[in-house]
Amino acid sequence: MEEPVKRSRLHPASANRVAENALRRERMLGHFGERDEWACQFAEFRERVPLLPIAAGPCFAEVHGHEILKRSRGGSITDISNIILLCNFHNCWLEDHPHLAAELGLAKHSWEQS
Numbered sequence: 001m002e003e004p005v006k007r008s009r010l011h012p013a014s015a016n017r018v019a020e021n022a023l024r025r026e027r028m029l030g031h032f033g034e035r036d037e038w039a040c041q042f043a044e045f046r047e048r049v050p051l052l053p054i055a056a057g058p059c060f061a062e063v064h065g066h067e068i069l070k071r072s073r074g075g076s077i078t079d080i081s082n083i084i085l086l087c088n089f090h091n092c093w094l095e096d097h098p099h100l101a102a103e104l105g106l107a108k109h110s111w112e113q114s
Contacts, residue, residue, distance in 0.1 A: 024078045028065055031080045038063040040087035045104045061088035069108040 013021070032038055040059040066086040069075030075082050084106065086094070094101040101107035 020078060024065070024083075027078055027080050028083065031083075032085060035063075038085050040090055041084045042086055042090040042106075045106055048105065049100060049103050057089070059087040059089060063087050064091065066091050066094070066106070068106055069112070073109065075108075 029035070040063055042059065063085050065077075065083040067075045067077060068082050068084065071077055077083075086106075094104075094106055098107055102109075
């Protein structure tokens, strides 16, 4: 008889992370309005790069907050000036094109903190 497959379990979020996520949610709702009204802001930045590839196509999928300076690079997830709204498609597109994301002003390196 085969042994059951052991599955890894995610650790629950710490109290600090839960509080930080709640603060982020509160600030985003206060700044951007109700979630069902959110719209991808990618088009506002598209004009900054001439000849931007067509692959940066139309918006689709859910809209979420995108951190310009990632948490892993020292960015804040609660600083509303570090957050813009992007659909899943454009968020993934930016992750796949980091140099263009930086040209657009939608990604920063840790040394670019302001």
